[in-house]
Amino acid sequence: MSLDIPYVRTPGPDGREITGQVDFSQVPRFAGPGTFAGLPRLADVGESAAGVIGIPFDSGVTYRPGARFGPEGIRSASHLIRPHHVELDSFPFAKHQVADVGNLAVTPFGIETAIDAMVTGLTAARERAGKLVILGGDHTVAYPSIKTLFDKHGPISVLHFDAHIDTFGTYFGASTHHGTPFRRAAEEGLLDPEGCMHIGIRGSLYDHHDLSDDRALGFQTVHASEFLTTGLHGIADQMRARLGDRPVYVSVDIDVLDPAFAPGTGTPEPGGLSSRELLFLIRSLAPLKVVGADVVEVAPSYDHANVTSLAAAHVAYEFLSIWGL
Incomplete structure (x- = not known):
């Protein structure tokens, strides 16, 4: 552990010391190690129960590039995150060890080569870091995850x-590109067709078969327009009923948000x-068996006042807080 960076340390449930965030009473929030929320690096703590990992890859985009800089932007926007999640009454950085794994080094040339490297890197990272929130990167990264x-x-349920x-x-x-991760996963038998769901779908499509093909793969869809009629609590109930006690992977493309809240993305709608x-809605997943998550498609070059990166940072914090209950 670097001696010149003071971290908050607390005794864990098993008696082992937990290294939390940088002590921001001693270090300004714009200083410190530059990790997500000022957390220690995995290399400094050895292992963790949960962590974040960046995959700066955007060679799978079909429109505006720039998501390779998403991990950097999200980390930068995370420095105001504090240790107590009020709504969940969770102290995720004191319940167990949480760490920043760093970024996977993947080639920008050759999607299949990059995916192989992601599989290798994520497998090794999960052995040491536990549950992971991936900071993308374009949505291609969900497939190797x-x-x-x-x-x-x-078989995994996907929300x-x-x-x-x-x-x-x-x-x-x-x-294979950022528009195919769940098709590829379904075709390979990686998904539980009884427990997959889209939330927030909207915009134009190429043809009717886009939706019929999607249904054939087992996905249930909540369109963005349904938020006006069903309401948040009703949609949260639908999610929990659909997912049940299955292992769930939650994938968040930041363009699910209206461009007013997330302009910094490649294909805004x-x-x-x-x-x-x-x-x-993420907070409402606390009772479920969430085994992994990502937040992807943040492209800081199109952002304004870091609002997209800020939203993505808090999405990641929600997952860490759920795992800290």
């Missing part, structure tokens, strides 16, 4: 927050969720 979780849990279904097919000769709605 699900592959590594399947090896441990078997997918997005403006787009991301079960599209081959595009310009590429069968009007008519989306507010950040308050998204955070509430």
